[in-house]
Amino acid sequence: MNIPYVNIKRQYQQEKNNLLHIIDNALKKGSWVGGDEIEKFEKNIAKICNTKYCVALNSGTDALTLALHLLGVRRGDEVITPSNSFIASTAVITHLGAKPVFVDVKNDQSIDENQIEKKITKKTKVIMPVHLTGRMCSMDKIMSISKKYNIPVVEDCAQSIMSKYKKKMSGAWGDVGCFSAHPLKNLNAVGDSGYLTTNRKDIFDKVKSLRSHGMEESRDNVKSFGFVSRMDNLQAAVLNYRLKSLSKIIKIRRRNVEIYLKNLDLKKFFFPIEKKNEFNTYHTFVIQVSNRDELKKYLKKNGVETAIHYPMPIHLQDASKKFGYNKAFLPNTVSQSKRILTLPVNQYLNKKEILYICSLINKFYS
Incomplete structure (x- = not known):
């Protein structure tokens, strides 16, 4: 068999006729930057996430940047966050001149909420948990810390729409929830896109202005210098169409995980089983194994493409050298980075393919 990790080509083949019709309609309207599809998308997401507001943006990275900026993060400040994330979550902190203060993770790869308090200083401006793999962090405890110290929370929800x-819902706990609609996400655009959710009208109003040069009401009225962070109307049209099947996609991905767990020898690896108070959307299906690199090569040799999320923690990247961290720092994060392996879980897999992957893994460890 030849089993890809993701299958964007298959998605396009299935959606082609509808997508081309949607794209044609969106372009014929002549609203290529702003437009009614954006407003429709924002209302759809606010309803899904059960928040008062949503703002459509050009990426999840810009959502994080604007959220931190509007919550007052400036040069010399500190933002508490995990290191086992996509590079963007830390990059936005450094671009604002602030310092990332890393917290180690639990066995399920989520930030250890019990280690957050001891990292708080007078410079701490924001706590930014990351809902990795579609599994949410322990937000009730994190929000209790937020309330105790009066420190706002930005949820990095890039991988967790509808978790x-x-x-x-993801994105409804903190002051701001920041989402990505990158092509690899469960809800994906046909290019870079993102959005943020909030219940704070002050943030909503400012983001809507800042995303488009700071212009308000007309191109001639600029109250503050902004950015070019808006979502294109075309991407919004595609996302509105794909929103209709998002629940079904998540249901299939959850079913795929069930098939894996029923047919893999669970004694041979670790996977954090979903708890009663969780609803995981499985943007990725990450297991923790011994001999990870050898298994990855073995699966590739037998036609199965896998990934690693993420092979090098952010605090050990070359870009982080100035912070002076070493491999003894964040022991759980470092240990997991050597054992984690992401198996295919996309909605285009069939049961036969998943059983094939399971048989390979079981055979490798037998």
């Missing part, structure tokens, strides 16, 4: 913790 829940204690029946509350």
